Structure formats: C-alpha cells, structure tokens
Amino acid sequence: MAKEIIELTCIGCPLGCSLKVEKQDAEILSVEGNTCPRGDAYARKEVTNPTRIVTSSVKVVGGEVETVSCKTASDIPKNLIFSVIEVLRGQTVTAPVRIGDVLVKNVCDTGVDIVATKEVQSA
Amino acid sequence: MKQYDLVIIGGGPAGMAAAIAAYDEGVSDILIIERDKELGGILNQCIHNGFGLHTFKEELTGPEYAARFAQQVYERGIAFKLNTMVMDISEQKVVTAMNAHDGMFEVQAKAVVLAMGCRERSRGALNIPGYRPAGIYSAGTAQRLVNMEGFMPGKEVVILGSGDIGLIMARRMTLEGAKVKVVAELMPYSGGLKRNIVQCLNDFDIPLKLSHTVVDIEGKERVEAVTIAQVGADRKPIPGTEERYTCDTLLLSCGLLPENELSRTAGVELSPVTSGPVVNESLETSVEGIFACGNVLHVHDLVDYVSQEAAVAGRHAAEYIKADAMEKSSGKTIQIEGEGGVRYTVPGFIRPDCMDENLTVRFRVGNVYQNCSIVTYFDDREIARRKRPVMAPGEMEQIILQKKQLQNDVSRVKIVIEPNS
Ligand SMILES: Cc1cc2nc3c(=O)[nH]c(=O)nc-3n(C[C@H](O)[C@H](O)[C@H](O)COP(=O)(O)OP(=O)(O)OC[C@H]3O[C@@H](n4cnc5c(N)ncnc54)[C@H](O)[C@@H]3O)c2cc1C
Numbered sequence: 001m002a003k004e005i006i007e008l009t010c011i012g013c014p015l016g017c018s019l020k021v022e023k024q025d026a027e028i029l030s031v032e033g034n035t036c037p038r039g040d041a042y043a044r045k046e047v048t049n050p051t052r053i054v055t056s057s058v059k060v061v062g063g064e065v066e067t068v069s070c071k072t073a074s075d076i077p078k079n080l081i082f083s084v085i086e087v088l089r090g091q092t093v094t095a096p097v098r099i100g101d102v103l104v105k106n107v108c109d110t111g112v113d114i115v116a117t118k119e120v121q122s123a
Numbered sequence: 124m125k126q127y128d129l130v131i132i133g134g135g136p137a138g139m140a141a142a143i144a145a146y147d148e149g150v151s152d153i154l155i156i157e158r159d160k161e162l163g164g165i166l167n168q169c170i171h172n173g174f175g176l177h178t179f180k181e182e183l184t185g186p187e188y189a190a191r192f193a194q195q196v197y198e199r200g201i202a203f204k205l206n207t208m209v210m211d212i213s214e215q216k217v218v219t220a221m222n223a224h225d226g227m228f229e230v231q232a233k234a235v236v237l238a239m240g241c242r243e244r245s246r247g248a249l250n251i252p253g254y255r256p257a258g259i260y261s262a263g264t265a266q267r268l269v270n271m272e273g274f275m276p277g278k279e280v281v282i283l284g285s286g287d288i289g290l291i292m293a294r295r296m297t298l299e300g301a302k303v304k305v306v307a308e309l310m311p312y313s314g315g316l317k318r319n320i321v322q323c324l325n326d327f328d329i330p331l332k333l334s335h336t337v338v339d340i341e342g343k344e345r346v347e348a349v350t351i352a353q354v355g356a357d358r359k360p361i362p363g364t365e366e367r368y369t370c371d372t373l374l375l376s377c378g379l380l381p382e383n384e385l386s387r388t389a390g391v392e393l394s395p396v397t398s399g400p401v402v403n404e405s406l407e408t409s410v411e412g413i414f415a416c417g418n419v420l421h422v423h424d425l426v427d428y429v430s431q432e433a434a435v436a437g438r439h440a441a442e443y444i445k446a447d448a449m450e451k452s453s454g455k456t457i458q459i460e461g462e463g464g465v466r467y468t469v470p471g472f473i474r475p476d477c478m479d480e481n482l483t484v485r486f487r488v489g490n491v492y493q494n495c496s497i498v499t500y501f502d503d504r505e506i507a508r509r510k511r512p513v514m515a516p517g518e519m520e521q522i523i524l525q526k527k528q529l530q531n532d533v534s535r536v537k538i539v540i541e542p543n544s
C-alpha cells in the first residue's frame with residue numbers, strides 16, 4: 001500500500017502543534033511537528049487506536065426528571081461513538097438512579113459499561 | 124428578620140466551594156440561596172467530561188463534579204434554600220429573596236458572598252441584521268434543552284462563535300442526529316480549547332471558519348438559511364465572500380457576561396473590562412463584607428479555578444465575620460496594573476497587611492501571543508519573568524505574588540506581556 005500522510009492537531013497542551021504522521025499500512029514511519037514527546041505519543045495513538053469517552057443521556061421512567069446523564073466508564077474506540085449513541089437512544093432506566101450505576105453492560109462489546117453521572121430520585 | 128453570619132447568593136460550584144471553605148474556617152451559620160431546583164449551577168447541564176482534572180486528578184462530567192461538592196455541603200449540614208430567587212442586596216447586607224413557600228422574605232447577613240455566575244451574550248448585543256425568526260438559540264440554552272429536557276432544537280445547524288459551549292454543542296447535536304454545517308468565528312483564532320476543536324469539530328468533519336461572521340438570516344417564522352461572510356482586519360464583512368447555508372437553527376456562542384444586577388443594587392463597584400466587581404486581595408468588593416467569586420467576578424473556562432477562587436473568598440468572608448470588623452489594615456493599598464496585552468487582573472489591588480503568604484493573581488490577555496513572557500514589576504523593578512510559548516484570550520493566565528517580596532515600599536505592581544528576545 002502507498003504511504004499515507006495524516007494531519008492532526010495535538011491536544012496535549014494549549015500550543016496545539018500541527019502534527020504530520022507518515023504511515024504505511026499499519027506501520028508509522030514518522031511523526032513531525034511535535035514540540036515535545038507527548039505529541040509523538042498522541043499522534044501514534046490517534047493514528048493506530050483513537051479512543052474517546054462518550055457522554056450522553058438516557059430516558060428515565062418514574063423519576064423526578066425525564067433523563068439522566070451518563071458516560072462510558074472509560075474510553076472506547078472512536079469509530080464506535082455512533083453505535084454507542086444508537087444503543088443509548090433506545091435505552092430506558094427506572095428511577096431511582098445513583099451516580100455510578102451501570103445502565104448498559106459491555107456496550108457494543110467494548111468491554112466498557114455505561115454508567116450514570118447524575119442522581120435521579122423517584123417521582 | 125432572620126440573621127445569618129454568611130449568606131451566599133448562588134449554589135453553583137463557586138457558591139458551594141465558598142460555603143465549604145467558610146465552614147471549615149469556623150463559621151457554620153451559613154445560608155446558600157439558589158434559584159434553581161438543585162445545587163450545582165451550570166454544571167448540571169454540562170454532561171460532557173473534562174471537569175476536575177486539577178482538583179480530583181480524574182476527568183469528571185459536570186454533574187459528577189457538582190455532586191462531589193454538594194456532598195461536602197450536605198456532610199457539613201450547611202443550610203440552603205432552593206427554588207429561591209434573590210431580588211435585592213442592600214449595602215447594609217439585608218438580602219431580599221422570594222420563593223413559593225415563604226413568599227418574599229429578608230435576611231440580615233454579617234457577610235455576603237456573590238456567586239451568581241454569568242449569562243450568555245444575547246443576540247441583541249451581537250447586532251445581526253435580519254428578522255427575528257424562531258430557531259435562534261444561545262448555545263447554553265440549546266445545551267439545557269438537549270441535555271436536561273431531552274428536546275432537540277433543530278436538524279440543520281449553523282453555529283456562530285467558537286467558544287467552548289458552541290463547540291461542545293456542535294458535537295452533542297451531531298450525536299443526536301443533527302447536521303452541523305459550519306462553525307463561524309469572527310476572530311482569526313478560536314475562543315475554545317484545542318481539545319474541543321479536535322474532539323468536537325474535527326472528529327465529525329465540521330468545518331471551522333475563522334474570520335467569518337453571519338451577515339444575513341433568512342426566514343420569517345423559522346430560520347431557513349444563514350449567510351456567512353469573511354471579515355477583514357477591521358472585522359467588517361468582505362463583499363463577494365458570502366456563503367449561504369440552508370438550516371433551521373442558528374446557535375450563538377459569543378461569550379459570557381458576569382451576572383451583576385444584584386451587585387449593582389448593593390452599591391458594588393464594577394470593572395468596565397470584566398463587568399464583574401473590582402476586588403482586593405481577599406476578593407472583597409468595594410462594599411465592606413461583600414465578597415465575590417466564580418463567574419460573577421470574571422468569566423472562567425475551567426471550573427477547577429472557580430472552586431479554588433471561591434474557597435479563598437469563603438475563607439476571607441469567615442475571617443471578616445470572626446474579626447467582627449475588618450482587622451485593621453494600615454490602609455495602604457497597592458494597585459495591580461496590566462500592560463502590554465494584559466486586559467485585567469483579579470484582584471485589582473492589594474492591601475499588603477491583609478495578604479496571604481501567596482496570592483494568585485488571575486488575568487486574561489487580549490490577543491494570541493507566541494514566544495512571550497509574563498513579567499512582573501514592583502514599581503520599575505523586575506521581580507519575575509516566566510516564559511509562555513503561547514497565550515490566548517480563551518485561556519486564563521495566572522501568577523503568584525509572595526507577601527514577603529511585597530514588604531518594602533512598593534506602590535505599584537505591574538504585569539506585562541513582553542516578547543522573548
Ligand atoms: C452554558 C455554559 C456552559 C459551560 N460549560 C463549561 C464546561 O464545559 N467546562 C467548564 O469547565 N466550564 C464551563 N462553563 C464555565 C462554568 O460557568 C464554570 O465552570 C462554573 O460553572 C462557574 O461556576 P459559578 O458558580 O461561578 O457559576 P454558575 O455555575 O453559573 O452558578 C451560579 C448559580 O447562581 C444562581 N443564581 C444566579 N442568580 C441568582 C439569584 N438572583 N438568586 C439565586 N440564585 C441565583 C444560578 O441559578 C446558578 O446556580 C460553562 C458556562 C456556561 C454559562
């Protein structure tokens with residue numbers, strides 16, 4: 001496969017270096033533009049295995065409010081963000097809910113749970 | 124009239140941290156007054172993560188951060204009234220408030236902490252031409268609708284302003300199925316954090332157009348299209364650069380303003396630069412015994428700094444109450460002045476005898492600076508110089524002043540941005 005150049009902005013600090021990653025198949029040939037080693041590490045992770053925490057909310061049944069906010073307990077692969085949101089869209093939970101309650105186990109087979117980030121008492 | 128040692132106006136992160144610090148300093152007769160139905164302030168609608176890295180060494184969502192402080196308020200048994208709106212504060216520290224249960228009531232405070240937060244700049248202040256159809260929201264209002272009421276304001280969205288709330292909402296609305304077509308920013312740089320530009324815009328291929336503004340809004344009943352154009356160095360639209368986007372929603376994310384109507388009625392002097400009170404080293408306003416912290420004092424982008432600052436205000440309010448009158452300072456004050464790009468400083472002046480060993484002075488710069496230093500002068504003597512590879516108006520800066528350095532005959536502290544030679 002041909003060489004590929006990927007451009008990124010490092011989020012490690014406010015400097016926001018513009019990074020250029022040279023990649024061939026799964027192999028990273030070089031990282032340029034970083035001012036410090038953190039930029040290099042960030043670029044390698046972003047190009048090979050980008051992950052994100054996803055936050056959203058799900059519907060609550062029998063609660064004092066209609067929705068409860070939630071998040072993935074740790075980061076999940078970036079390309080699964082929309083799949084996770086899709087699962088949450090169809091989800092309901094019954095009040096009461098406490099912070100840290102698991103709302104969905106092993107979401108999209110990531111091995112990561114969806115946990116509540118807010119308390120909702122019963123109506 | 125009921126009396127309290129300390130009345131705190133607003134139960135957001137600032138109000139809670141001030142209450143906790145005052146309590147821990149030995150003042151327990153405290154009342155927090157909050158107009159919302161829960162403590163936590165604006166954090167309750169900020170369901171994304173990224174809060175509390177400095178304070179808790181982990182990334183929390185807004186509601187989780189708020190809950191940790193609310194827990195500390197409960198544990199101390201600090202009194203609070205929810206669903207209660209403060210209407211007036213007098214110079215004598217009589218606080219007038221109202222709720223459905225008690226009606227209108229007054230309380231007398233020995234000291235007051237202002238912690239009312241901020242509000243968003245409204246469309247009127249932005250001066251966009253065109254009709255005023257439905258479908259125009261501030262980014263914060265949209266955040267509240269989507270995150271707390273589960274209501275999506277629209278399907279096709281244009282965002283004006285690249286402040287963090289606008290960026291966060293670009294991602295949130297995209298995830299909820301909307302198409303965010305463009306984010307237009309008047310300035311040549313974004314007001315938001317790099318991390319938010321990457322994770323909220325780049326992740327979803329949402330274009331960010333710097334040096335662009337909205338020049339036309341179409342639609343009489345509902346927004347139908349928005350036209351943006353590039354602006355020149357004078358920030359005026361350049362003819363011929365117009366681009367039209369069909370959309371049903373326009374979000375405005377154009378900055379925050381401290382909420383100081385109450386401070387004004389209390390006779391508190393406000394700074395024309397921050398729109399917040401002018402305060403001394405103890406975060407006390409021009410009215411003795413009235414303190415201020417958080418977004419009502421100056422707009423913060425990181426809640427960790429709000430909590431730190433509020434703890435300082437709460438502690439000094441407690442000291443004020445315990446001393447029963449201001450511990451007599453010699454009356455000497457030292458002005459802190461910002462120059463060469465430093466727009467303002469909080470605090471604005473220092474009474475050296477009342478100062479803590481270390482005093483954090485927070486400020487913002489007026490432009491993007493690269494390869495510069497923050498230089499501190501006592502009169503014309505250079506005291507400290509710290510290199511900063513990059514500074515931007517969107518990120519608050521700070522320096523620490525040490526009391527032991529200030530002892531001699533300093534009459535003026537100056538903070539200046541200077542290019543590295
Ligand atoms: C829409 C929005 C989104 C934000 N998103 C982020 C973010 O993602 N990350 C981040 O770090 N920071 C964010 N911020 C900044 C955020 O404001 C601070 O981090 C922090 O919440 C400020 O705390 P505060 O206590 O000063 O103000 P607030 O949280 O605004 O709390 C002020 C409280 O005072 C109450 N109040 C006001 N007037 C009265 C009255 N007259 N009577 C009774 N109560 C009153 C209000 O109801 C509110 O609860 C955001 C700010 C806004 C406006």
Ligand code: SF4
Binds near residue numbers: 013016
């Ligand atoms: S590479 Fe280093 S200096 Fe550059 S943005 Fe990333 S963390 Fe900051």
